[in-house]
Amino acid sequence: MTELSPAAQAVLDAAHDGANRVLFDIGDDSPVPMCVAAALRAAADQVVPLIDDPEFFCGNCCERVVKQEREETRAALLAIATELENAQ
Secondary structure, eight states: OOOOOHHHHHHHHHTBOTTSOBSSOOSSOOOHHHHHHHHHHHHHHHHSOOOOOTTOOTTSHHHHHHHHHHHHHHHHHHHHHHHHHTTO
16 A cells, blocks of 8 residues: 555544454445545535535635635545545
8 A cells, every 4th residue: 555644544544443453344345445535525525515505605704714714624635535545
């Protein structure tokens, strides 16, 4: 496996216990990094979904900051997921 960033390694480590056993039963032969990446993508969709609300107006500074923070958080989660998917 390729060397992972500290963030991606921490996420992957969290899926294992101290004895290097997987802490969840995925019920098939999918590699753990792929399953963890899928879970991260689902979390990103739930926690910081794309803003498609026509009522959201980025006209004032507060809304621009919120939008930028959401986009950065979503991008960070999806980048870790992509890194894990490519780690095979």
